[in-house]
Amino acid sequence: MSLGDPLPAAFYDRDPAAVARELLGAVLRHDSNDGVISGRIVETEAYLGPHDPASHSAVGRTARTWHMFGPPGTAYVYFIYGMHWCVNAVVREDGYGAAVLIRALEPLEGLPLMRARRPKARHDRELLNGPGKLCAALGITRAQDGLPLTGGSRLTICAGDVVPDAAVAVTPRIGISKAADWPLRYVLR
């Protein structure tokens, strides 16, 4: 595995917090029908599995959460608040039900297309700084739910520069009510 190659399934088949930490600096890329859009991952959250009360997998394997229980390196895309899509990378072994939510990116490729898909963004800093915003900008919807992120699909995560611990902040997860004090959010500054 070197810089720019897709991260393999073995990268994801590990402790969710470690994967969330190490996804910082990696690159999420969507080869959409309208063009390639990519960004550097700068914020993530770990959802540990069925025993984590804030995790979607805590309700079991339903139609909505189906792909969260898929093999490591699968995209789990869900619809929330009647308007927004959010994208996760499935972690741990096939059938377990853990994932890492991608919460923010820094723009790399496809700036004009991002701006067209995010007309409300008043400057480029607001294009990808939220889980719903980055899915809108990249064109990620239910159509990408279940795709492998490990290569061979149009949605991939590729290795980036190594990020030193001094550049990483760890905080509680955002926007949840259960297990809201667990420090599983990773931010690159």
Add this chain to the structure above:
DNA sequence: ACGCGGATGGCCT
């Protein structure tokens, strides 16, 4: 620079 509430729909109970 904050804080608050409405939008909006699928899904679980």
Add this chain to the structure above:
DNA sequence: GGCCATCCGCGTA
């Protein structure tokens, strides 16, 4: 029926 792993606009400073 009520709850969301959110975003945006409007209000007060």
